[in-house]
Structures are given as structure tokens and as C-alpha cells.
Amino acid sequence: MRIYLDHNAGAPLRAAARDAMLAAMGPPANPSSPHREGARARALLEDARAAVAALIGAAPAEIVFTSGATEANTLALLGGLPVDGRIVTTVIEHASVLAPARAHGAPLVELPVDGDARITAAAVVAACNGGPALASIGLANGEVGTVAPVAEIAAALRGRPVTLHTDAAQAVGRIPVDVHALGVDLLSLSSHKLGGPAGVGALWVRAGFALRPQLLGGPQERGRRAGTENVVGIVGFGAAARAVSADHTATTRMAALAERLWSGLRTQVPDVVRLGPVDGPRLPNTVNVRVPGCSGESLLMLLDLGGVAASLGSACSAGAPEPSHVLMAMGLARETARDGLRLSLGPDTTADDIDAVVGLLPGLVRQVRGGAAA
Amino acid sequence: MSGGVDSAVAAARCVAAGHDVIGISLRLARDGAGGCCSLDDFHDARAVADRLGFPHYVLDFTDAFDAAVVQPFVAEYLAGRTPNPCARCNQHVKFDRLWQRARELGASHLATGHYARIAVDPVTGRHALRTAVDTTKDQTYFLFTLDHEALARTLFPVGDLTKTEVRAEAAALGLAVADKPESMEVCFVPTGDAAGFVERRAGADALRPGSLRDGDGQELGTHAGVHRFTIGQRRGLGLAGGPARYVRAIDAATGTVTVGSADELLATGLVAHDVSWSAGTPPDDGAVLAARIRHRHRPVPARLLATAGGAAHVRFDTPGPAVTPGQAAVFYRDELVVGGGWIASELPA
Numbered sequence: 001m002r003i004y005l006d007h008n009a010g011a012p013l014r015a016a017a018r019d020a021m022l023a024a025m026g027p028p029a030n031p032s033s034p035h036r037e038g039a040r041a042r043a044l045l046e047d048a049r050a051a052v053a054a055l056i057g058a059a060p061a062e063i064v065f066t067s068g069a070t071e072a073n074t075l076a077l078l079g080g081l082p083v084d085g086r087i088v089t090t091v092i093e094h095a096s097v098l099a100p101a102r103a104h105g106a107p108l109v110e111l112p113v114d115g116d117a118r119i120t121a122a123a124v125v126a127a128c129n130g131g132p133a134l135a136s137i138g139l140a141n142g143e144v145g146t147v148a149p150v151a152e153i154a155a156a157l158r159g160r161p162v163t164l165h166t167d168a169a170q171a172v173g174r175i176p177v178d179v180h181a182l183g184v185d186l187l188s189l190s191s192h193k194l195g196g197p198a199g200v201g202a203l204w205v206r207a208g209f210a211l212r213p214q215l216l217g218g219p220q221e222r223g224r225r226a227g228t229e230n231v232v233g234i235v236g237f238g239a240a241a242r243a244v245s246a247d248h249t250a251t252t253r254m255a256a257l258a259e260r261l262w263s264g265l266r267t268q269v270p271d272v273v274r275l276g277p278v279d280g281p282r283l284p285n286t287v288n289v290r291v292p293g294c295s296g297e298s299l300l301m302l303l304d305l306g307g308v309a310a311s312l313g314s315a316c317s318a319g320a321p322e323p324s325h326v327l328m329a330m331g332l333a334r335e336t337a338r339d340g341l342r343l344s345l346g347p348d349t350t351a352d353d354i355d356a357v358v359g360l361l362p363g364l365v366r367q368v369r370g371g372a373a374a
Numbered sequence: 375m376s377g378g379v380d381s382a383v384a385a386a387r388c389v390a391a392g393h394d395v396i397g398i399s400l401r402l403a404r405d406g407a408g409g410c411c412s413l414d415d416f417h418d419a420r421a422v423a424d425r426l427g428f429p430h431y432v433l434d435f436t437d438a439f440d441a442a443v444v445q446p447f448v449a450e451y452l453a454g455r456t457p458n459p460c461a462r463c464n465q466h467v468k469f470d471r472l473w474q475r476a477r478e479l480g481a482s483h484l485a486t487g488h489y490a491r492i493a494v495d496p497v498t499g500r501h502a503l504r505t506a507v508d509t510t511k512d513q514t515y516f517l518f519t520l521d522h523e524a525l526a527r528t529l530f531p532v533g534d535l536t537k538t539e540v541r542a543e544a545a546a547l548g549l550a551v552a553d554k555p556e557s558m559e560v561c562f563v564p565t566g567d568a569a570g571f572v573e574r575r576a577g578a579d580a581l582r583p584g585s586l587r588d589g590d591g592q593e594l595g596t597h598a599g600v601h602r603f604t605i606g607q608r609r610g611l612g613l614a615g616g617p618a619r620y621v622r623a624i625d626a627a628t629g630t631v632t633v634g635s636a637d638e639l640l641a642t643g644l645v646a647h648d649v650s651w652s653a654g655t656p657p658d659d660g661a662v663l664a665a666r667i668r669h670r671h672r673p674v675p676a677r678l679l680a681t682a683g684g685a686a687h688v689r690f691d692t693p694g695p696a697v698t699p700g701q702a703a704v705f706y707r708d709e710l711v712v713g714g715g716w717i718a719s720e721l722p723a
Binding site: 295 | 434437474
């Protein structure tokens with residue numbers, strides 16, 4: 001029996017999403033086709049769009065389906081940057097924000113964070129002074145769970161020639177996200193982080209915002225993203241979004257279990273260090289810890305061999321964890337920044353799962369330390 | 375597990391022997407270096423692990439590899455020596471840092487796909503390296519730093535196979551890597567252009583340009599840096615006409631590269647430093663050995679003149695070419711490695 005505590009990398013497919021996708025599979029599914037089959041696909045697509053929009057308090061027409069949050073981030077940065085604007089972001093953003101920001105060639109400000117991966121609204125606003133800009137500030141950091149003051153930033157930037165984008169891939173489904181309460185222009189979200197299939201995501205585009213499309217060659221998604229929609233995947237995304245919307249206690253459940261995990265670890269491994277904010281806004285499901293003198297790499301492998309899936313922060317495609325750029329930005333040394341063990345819970349995580357991990361980890365710590373000292 | 379056929383078959387043999395196997399691949403070279411540690415290699419290794427049914431992990435050792443292998447590689451070339459990165463990698467990365475990780479995982483042994491065998495002295499119980507059955511593939515030259523303790527926890531499952539047999543075993547197991555070509559170059563310099571690599575890593579200011587001179591000190595030309603030369607090198611000297619000339623000495627301090635005839639390249643022996651001995655203590659002075667001074671070099675009969683302070687003075691029975699500082703000198707008695715160290719210089723006259 002495996003225990004899965006890597007929801008920030010990708011959640012298991014929800015049963016509702018799987019069922020909806022299975023039901024949608026088979027018939028021709030080009031929503032732009034003029035026949036009945038096309039109309040059926042269109043209905044499925046628009047039903048999913050409504051579900052995703054409802055999850056974030058948006059209007060369906062504001063949802064642009066993409067191949068994932070990565071594409072949504074690229075579309076937001078390249079398609080939302082004002083003419084002659086600079087890009088303002090933070091050093092802890094996901095690579096799908098930092099890489100296009102660095103590749104674009106526009107003047108770029110990468111704001112530092114404090115030891116808990118926090119930025120202040122004032123720092124973002126100051127960096128946006130003096131002309132058009134696009135600010136891309138992740139709503140929640142997937143490695144340590146810090147939640148950024150995006151609504152405060154939006155309020156302070158109101159009336160300025162600044163596009164405000166937030167990558168909410170790690171936030172949606174874990175904390176309440178409402179686009180109007182946030183006050184942003186663009187918001188990225190991911191399907192597989194909330195129990196839909198991978199390969200689907202969306203960019204929410206505020207009504208009236210003039211987004212420049214980046215994929216050309218078709219009128220799909222109201223001309224904002226060409227290409228026949230991945231209807232089956234989007235149907236799964238919609239079903240997952242609906243399940244998230246219906247689960248009103250997920251946040252408090254996960255928060256209670258995360259606290260159970262953290263207090264259990266602290267009791268069992270007294271010198272364990274929590275990375276990220278201990279109080280203040282943070283994701284309810286993310287516990288990132290470091291055990292001094294204990295290789296995170298080794299702990300991760302031993303956990304996996306012992307039946308627990310966790311991670312060392314952001315996954316690399318080779319599966320070889322590099323030092324975390326987030327932890328280094330928080331001031332950890334390069335070697336130490338390899339040792340952050342991220343345990344990220346999901347809506348189906350149980351108290352038994354947590355107790356099993358708390359029971360397993362201290363022995364693994366002793367083993368690694370014994371091996372390291374021998 | 376590099377993703378190649380040798381480590382795949384080594385892993386398969388461990389599984390067949392009933393061991394509880396964990397596969398590990400190391401990311402050593404940084405992005406863009408190419409040639410090794412590519413995603414494809416890791417996927418190949420993982421496919422083998424999946425097929426054989428054991429867990430597999432990729433560890434990022436780029437920092438350790440850079441510090442222990444790549445930086446010394448550059449520094450050695452800049453100092454006029456010719457580095458041996460594979461031996462250093464085995465010493466510091468694979469059989470040290472990787473072993474540390476393996477031990478943390480509770481492993482009792484580390485198995486690799488190297489072509490070498492391990493012999494146990496029936497009297498003393500000490501472990502020593504023994505050449506591989508496939509002498510054309512033997513890698514003991516790169517493994518000489520492994521001492522008794524390291525060898526006691528090491529397995530070389532393909533050491534008693536020929537490469538042909540390894541490929542056949544991989545094919546019989548249905549492993550997709552059975553016909554994968556093997557890498558011949560230094561893994562982080564896949565193009566083989568070591569000089570270019572050194573120039574990119576070190577920067578122009580660190581290079582040691584100077585002159586090419588003959589044995590009498592006569593200047594024959596100039597060069598862009600001592601890192602472009604190795605002892606015994608004939609090509610790329612930029613000297614037109616005349617008899618064949620070879621690099622016989624490199625002085626990084628003055629930038630002087632001395633060339634000479636093939637006869638002048640002959641050395642009577644070598645001095646090695648940081649020498650380790652398989653028995654734990656040096657053989658008696660005068661001991662008869664066979665000395666290998668580069669990979670694929672046939673060990674030549676030699677005699678140990680003296681040992682002191684970790685150094686060894688060795689005289690060849692017949693003078694031989696191209697004693698190259700920075701390379702390893704590995705000493706054999708029949709199939710057994712009796713010791714080895716790093717070449718400091720030719721044996722002084």
C-alpha cells in the first residue's frame with residue numbers, strides 16, 4: 001500500500017474526472033465541427049469551461065484552455081506584456097514563469113524573497129514604477145507553500161499600466177481562489193494539480209483584457225489559443241474542478257493533517273527544521289522539512305522504498321533533484337538546499353497515512369545518520 | 375547505472391544472484407555538456423530497472439563531480455600535466471560519495487559495470503584488484519585507488535565476461551541497451567576537444583602560452599597554451615618539415631614545450647606520488663613489477679627502486695616512451711594489481 005504525499009507535483013486522477021473522461025471518449029470530438037458530433041463536443045467543452053470558471057469565481061468566456069499551466073504562463077507573459085513594458089517577477093517562481101521571462105529580452109526584475117519565501121506588496125509596486133510592466137507573482141509557492149499578497153499588490157497597482165498575472169497552479173484546490181477578490185488580470189491554473197488529467201490547464205483572462213495570442217491558426221478559445229481543444233482532457237479538468245468546488249472542507253482537513261504531520265515529526269525528530277512560513281499565509285497541504293546532517297536525497301529514496309512518495313521540491317525531468325532555487329533564494333546554502341523534503345497532502349490523505357509517515361521517518365533518519373557517520 | 379550495457383548486465387547479474395538491488399544513475403556533467411548523463415541515458419537505465427523489477431533513482435552529483443573531477447582536470451592541463459579524470463571519478467565520486475549514499479540506503483555492497491575482478495589473498499584475506507577476463511576492456515588502470523576496504527564492499531559482476539558475452543547476455547534478457555554503442559571519450563568532453571573545454575572553463579587569462587623549443591633550447595615556434603600538449607604528442611605542434619618530433623617536456627611556469635625525436639622521448643622509469651599498495655605496505659625495494667602508464671598500454675617489466683613518503687621510484691627494464699605526469703602508474707604482478715599512484719616525473723638520470 002503506497003502513501004502518496006507529492007500532490008504538489010501532481011495529484012492522482014479523481015474518480016469523477018476518470019468517469020467523465022471515459023464517458024466522453026470515443027465519438028468524434030472537434031467542437032468546431034458543424035454536425036451533431038461537433039455539437040456534442042462543444043457542449044462537453046462548454047460545460048467544463050463553466051465548471052472551471054465557477055471554481056475561481058470567473059465567467060466562462062474568460063477561460064482559455066491550454067495544454068497546462070506551463071503554456072498558460074507562457075501565454076500570460078508573452079501575450080500580456082505591454083508594449084515596451086518590463087517584466088517584474090520573483091526569484092521563487094516556477095521555471096515556466098522564469099524561463100520565458102528570461103528568454104523574452106524585455107527588461108527583467110527578479111525580486112528577492114525573505115527567509116520564508118515572502119515578498120512584500122511594496123517591493124512589487126516599487127519595481128513596477130516608471131512605465132508599463134507585467135508583474136507575474138505566483139499565488140502560492142509549490143515548494144514551501146508561502147502564499148503571496150497578490151490581492152494587496154493588485155490593489156496597490158490599480159490604475160497603473162501594469163498587467164498583473166498570477167500563477168495559481170499550486171493554490172487552486174487548496175485555498176479559496178477568487179479572481180475578483182484577487183484583482184488580477186491573468187491567472188494560470190493546472191488540471192493535474194487538482195485531480196484532473198495532466199496535459200490540460202487554463203489561463204483566466206479578465207474580460208476586456210487584450211491578450212495577444214501566441215498560438216495562431218484557428219479561432220478556438222475565442223481566438224486566444226488556436227488548435228482543436230483537448231476535449232477529453234478538458235472534460236476531466238472540468239469534473240475535477242466541480243469536485244473541488246463541492247468539497248468545502250478540503251482546506252481545513254488538509255491543514256489539520258499537515259499540522260498532525262509537522263507536530264509528529266517535531267516530536268519524533270527534535271531537530272527537524274520546517275522550511276517556509278510557520279505562521280502567516282501558506283498552503284494548508286505543504287510541509288517542507290530539513291533534517292540537519294541528513295541527506296534529503298537519501299531520505300527521499302528510503303521513503304520511496306518504504307512505500308511513501310514525496311519529493312525534494314520541484315521535480316526535474318531526469319528525476320535527479322537539483323538544489324532547490326526556492327530554498328537558495330530563502331538563504332539556504334547550495335548543499336543544504338538539496339535537503340528540503342517536501343511532503344504535500346491531498347484531499348484523500350488520511351490520518352493513518354500521516355501516522356504511518358511519522359512512524360517511518362525517524363527510523364530512516366537514524367539509518368541515514370548512521371550511514372553518514374560510519 | 376550509466377544507461378549503458380555493462381552496468382545493465384551487472385545489475386541483471388546482481389538480481390540473478392538473489393541480491394536486493396537498488397539501481398542508481400549519477401548525473402555528473404552539467405547541462406549542455408552532452409555525451410553522457412543525458413535524459414536518454416537515464417531513461418535507458420530506468421527501462422532496464424523496470425524490466426528487471428528493481429527500483430531506480432537518479433542522483434544529481436554535478437557539484438561533487440565538478441569539484442572532484444572537472445576542476446582538477448582543467449587545473450592539471452593548465453599546469454602542463456595530462457589528467458586522468460576517470461580514475462579520479464572512481465576514487466572520489468563513484469566509490470566514495472556514491473558509496474556513502476548507498477550506505478545510507480542500507481546497502482552492503484556497491485556493484486558497477488567495470489571490467490575488473492576482485493581477488494582475495496588466501497593467506498591475509500585482503501582484497502586486491504585483478505584484471506578482467508576481457509583484457510581488451512580491462513579497467514583496473516582506472517580503479518587502482520580502491521583499497522582493501524573499498525574492494526571488500528564492491529562487486530564487478532561483468533569482470534569475468536567478455537564484451538561480446540555481456541552484449542549477448544543483455545540481448546538474452548531482452549534489454550534494449552544490448553547494442554548501445556559505448557562511449558570512448560572523456561564523458562564530459564564528448565567531442566574529444568579537451569583543449570577547447572579547458573579554454574572555455576578556464577578563460578583566456580588562465581592559459582599559459584609560450585614557445586616550442588628543441589632539446590638545446592632553440593625556439594622552434596610559439597603556442598597558445600601548454601594545455602594543448604601532452605607528452606608524446608606528435609600532431610598539432612605546428613612545426614613544418616624535418617624529422618618527426620614529439621613533445622617530451624612541458625613547463626607550465628615558463629610556458630615552454632620541449633620537443634624531440636622518438637629516441638629522446640624514451641624514459642628509463644618514473645616517479646609516482648600518492649602511491650597505494652594492495653598489501654597495505656610497499657613491496658621490498660628491488661621487487662619485480664609490470665608498470666602500466668596509460669590506459670590500453672601493455673604493462674612493461676620494471677623494478678621498484680625505492681619507496682618513501684608515499685612515492686615510488688620505478689625503473690623500466692627497457693626504456694619506454696611518454697612517461698606523462700598526471701597519468702596513473704599502475705603496478706601489476708601477473709593479473710593482480712599490487713599498487714598504483716600518480717606519475718610525477720620521469721625517473722631522474
